[in-house]
Amino acid sequence: MTLPTTLTYPSNLLSNLSSVQIVDLRPVLPTNPKYTWESLNGFRNLNDLTTIVFHHDALSKASTRGYDNRTLATRIAQSHINTKKNRSEGDAGFPYHAWIRNGVIHITNNLEALTYGVASNNGYTVHICVSGDYANHDTLTDQDRNALYAAYFLYKQWLPKFRQLMGHKELSPTACPGYDMAKVRKDIASIELEMSLNNTPNTALARIFGFHTRYQDLYNKAVNAKDPNQAAAQAKLLDIIQVAIDKGYYVPQ
């Protein structure tokens, strides 16, 4: 199964992530005249893809400032086609499945393509890369971080056997991706919590969760003599208590 041209985010994705632009560069990126990733390595089964790997491309932003996204992606693909490091006739093409730059997600390979993202670990991995050198020169911008997280959720939904997110250097010795994977995991966990509360079947849970927060806020004001809203908070809580009494949910002592 090849990724469709128009990819859509999971329906419960937070709006600041689902607004990230997706550009499909697959039709325009150069491939090796001798072979493509698919003709070279066959087609991977989606059921075998358990791991999303985060990368950087190790090109400092200062060194790439003169290129627009598409031009830089083309240059990266061409340099991999030209390199003889992995094969005597060069790589098949762009080395990652998705590539992020200037807050935009670029689709750069089919998911089934076995590319060279992490040595000896390419049968089960999906490679998502952010442009920049985060081990030495650059800091992940908010918009690139956003796009990185959006890409994670965009791809994860295609992987029925998804198991884990890894940074490149957690699989083999390298400086890649350079940005803090502990922060990435923490951010993604809190996004996932928020998404679970946004799920339609969990609307009830979300309302209960929201009310818990509201109740604590009212309680803190109601018992604090220094709070200017103490009286109003007490009145509101007494209203809520009265509803509970009327319904038979609460019997005052």
Ligand SMILES: [Zn+2]
């Ligand atoms: Zn890497």
